[in-house]
Amino acid sequence: MPIERSSAGDPARTLELLWRVPADAPRRGPRQRLSVDAIVAVATGLADAEGLDAVTMRRVAERLGVAPMTPYTYVPGKAELLDLMLDAAYAGMRRADTSGQPWRARLTAVAEENRSLFERHSWVATISTSRPPLGPGMMAKYEHELSALEGLGLDDVEMDAALTYLLTFVQANARSAAEARAARQASAMDEEQWWAANAPLLERVLDPERYPTAARVGTSAGTAHGAAYSPGHAYAFGLSRVLDGLAVLIAGRDERNGTEPR
Missing domain, CATH: 1.10.357.10 (Tetracycline Repressor, domain 2)
Known part of the structure; x- marks a missing residue:
């Protein structure tokens, strides 16, 4: 079974997402009704309940009640999503x-x-x-x-x-x-x-x-x-x-x- 690892996605895009750096160009089309935080929260809930194998962009979309491709307009893929999930888990630690x-x-x-x-x-x-x-x-x-x-x-x-x-x-x-x-x-x-x-x-x-x-x-x-x-x-x-x-x-x-x- 392949080992999941962090920082496996696009480095520049991942850092932008981790630090919530706004995109350079404004997005076209209807106003977005989701957020990166919402996607991370749903993915984390899936991982907690069913393990990392259950975390797919399609399952996240289903939980959010949106079209299968919609999460990709916020997060490029699972590799970047995994880093976001990890960082959110670290941020939520009791210290x-x-x-x-x-x-x-x-x-x-x-x-x-x-x-x-x-x-x-x-x-x-x-x-x-x-x-x-x-x-x-x-x-x-x-x-x-x-x-x-x-x-x-x-x-x-x-x-x-x-x-x-x-x-x-x-x-x-x-x-x-x-x-x-x-x-x-x-x-x-x-x-x-x-x-x-x-x-x-x-x-x-x-x-x-x-x-x-x-x-x-x-x-x-x-x-x-x-x-x-x-x-x-x-x-x-x-x-x-x-x-x-x-x-x-x-x-x-x-x-x-x-x-x-x-």
Whole structure:
């Protein structure tokens, strides 16, 4: 299945749309009754309810009650629409004021804000943003999140890398959580029901003497989580490890600069 990615459309037109730059030439014909914002809102609703595959210009037109080609007079195509949807999702994020708090608390807040974003709009976690949409929502998000790393002795490249490191972890966890939800829905069974259905066969074929470590650890984890995988536990454990790793980097900069860790 092809990977959706941002900034795949016409760069100049996309930036004009993201920043709502008026077209140079006035449009001819009857006065337009739609708006870019209305199209983005409908497309976002479709993605939230049915996933990105459901977002087509035709489906958007149907929801808006207009002719199939009408959305194209506002947005060139799905690639540009995807960037608009992403930027709108970024603009709508809740952003806590953590000024004055320790750096771990600030970065934890950033992680939680992104986790909440992925929970509200699970499709966002599936998009590759190696070329991010450089709209006002994205820039406000980036500015806010970098403030959590300001004043820690990191240089600009390290600040960007540290933020990427944190957000990549949160996105990967969100994808795994979405996959776990999809598996439950597809099988019509929760984790406990799934294991109960498969346990008899596993007991017949799985030899704990051949796989002693796997059997011991897998049993312990499954008992602790009630499942083979717990997205919540993976998030809490992984976030602590990410912050521990950044603590080493920050402490090294503090030693170099002769300052106390913040």
